[in-house]
Amino acid sequence: MKLSREEVLHIAELAKLGITEEETEQFTEQLSDILDYFDMLSRLDTSDISPTAQAIHMRNVTRPDEVEASLAPEEALKNAPEREGGFFRVEPILE
């Protein structure tokens, strides 16, 4: 499976990942190789097999909905690159 340059740029945009010109070229080639390798899975007939999302088959784990102490606002904000009062500060979302 050969990925096109446009596909690589499209995937990067879906992941909100800036990539350089050099990385675009590198990923186009490397990801194509890796996807080729993945093709071996098509040798297996899995039409009657159900998928496994996690291996231990736990279901509907619940607990009592009790109020507990949570992180204090100062603790939660202490790693913020930019803050304003009790908030995380971000770049404009709506122009």
Add this chain to the structure above:
Amino acid sequence: MNLHELTIHRAHQLLRGEEISSVELTEAVLARIEAVEDDVRAYLNLTPDLALKDAEAADARRARGEDHPLLGIPLAIKDVLSTKDVETTCGSRILEGYMPPFDATCVARLRRAGAVFLGKTNTDEFAMGSSTENSGYFTTHNPWELGHVPGGSSGGSAAAVAADECIAALGTDTGGSIRQPAAFCGVAGLKPTYGRVSRYGLVAFASSLDQAGPLCKDVRDCAILLRTMAGHDPQDSTSVDLDVPDYAEALRPDLEGARLGVPKEYFVEGMQPGLEERVRAALEMWEELGAEIVEVSMPHTEYALPTYYIIAPAEASANLARYDGVRYGFSHPEAENIWDAYRKTRQEGFGAEVKRRIMLGTYALSAGYYDAYYLKAQKVRTLIKDDFDQAFETCDALVAPTTPTTAFRIGEKTDDPLQMYLGDIFTLSLNLAGVCGMSIPCGFIEGMPVGLQVFGDAYDESTVLRIGYAYEQATDWHMRRPPI
């Protein structure tokens, strides 16, 4: 007696008998770090002052009559496990300076037991890699041969244990990241069953595969550390509510009646010459110890690699969406709007391998490709799990090599990601099946350690430890020390 060379259980005896104090032990390990760390570079962040405070507190607790196998024992923690108010970077520039406001549950359990924390060990960025060469900071060197990699991603922890820069260490294993570096550095490393150890505070890479576990100088130490780390945690709904056995208690040197399966698919072409012979010699040793060796087939083994490299990056692409430069870590200073900020922060903050896996995972989950890649891989995961279920119907445990080669040279595989991935073929399937496994040393090829893998059924770490222990006690590979 070199105190830094002690195991947990031996150090515990000396501490309990008041022959040494935790401060003396910790000072000895810190002196060893001082002597060899410039060559090995196992630690991203050393915290000697905190370690000495922990040691003083442990000595005070012991003076009050407290005892625990980990009270006063100096440990190293892989830098993907959160440590309260101690920088936790996951080997990534994007988390430079990040101070977790809480401990990972497995770390908290060790802290409560009175362990001493020396610092945070190097890892491939977000645990994605097999050599520590993907660390955003530097590469760790293999203590057996400094020009070689220590393995990865828990390469810092494995190297620290091998070089006696700690008494034992914690690592994490998503596709082999405890067992492979344990093999490359000649130490014991155990990946517990998925759900055995809480993942709370383990910075997520692939949530259906990640597990934390011990890297130690011998099997008994793995048993001791696991016993304290493991157990149900209300903070992680995937941690199981099962009793945690006293693993060390179950260690016995004989194996009468044990049935060990050898999956024939784990002996493949392209293995390093000499490696199979060492593993076969271990099988003979187990037979002498009373075990029965039977060949089994796990026909979907070859599909584990593509299955893993679809599922793990898919989960990673979702987990790593949180690194947006808003709440913690690196944030690009020059952005026009929020989308530009995300792109630039992630472009500069992430290294090449992490980007490659985010791309791969995003692609496998994207419209039009989901069924062909992600859903297909999940179905093959079922077949791989069935292989294990069938093998464990007739066998108590399975045994195989941990890796197809010994540690490779630094730089040897960095240009070819697929070649790097192929080195993981013997470890990945266990994570996909959720079962447990351990690597222990079984010899050397040209001075480099060879790893032997024992895998057990879900929640049957006791059997894995017992089988590993019997072999270890009959050999002396675990007593060998690197020339450093």
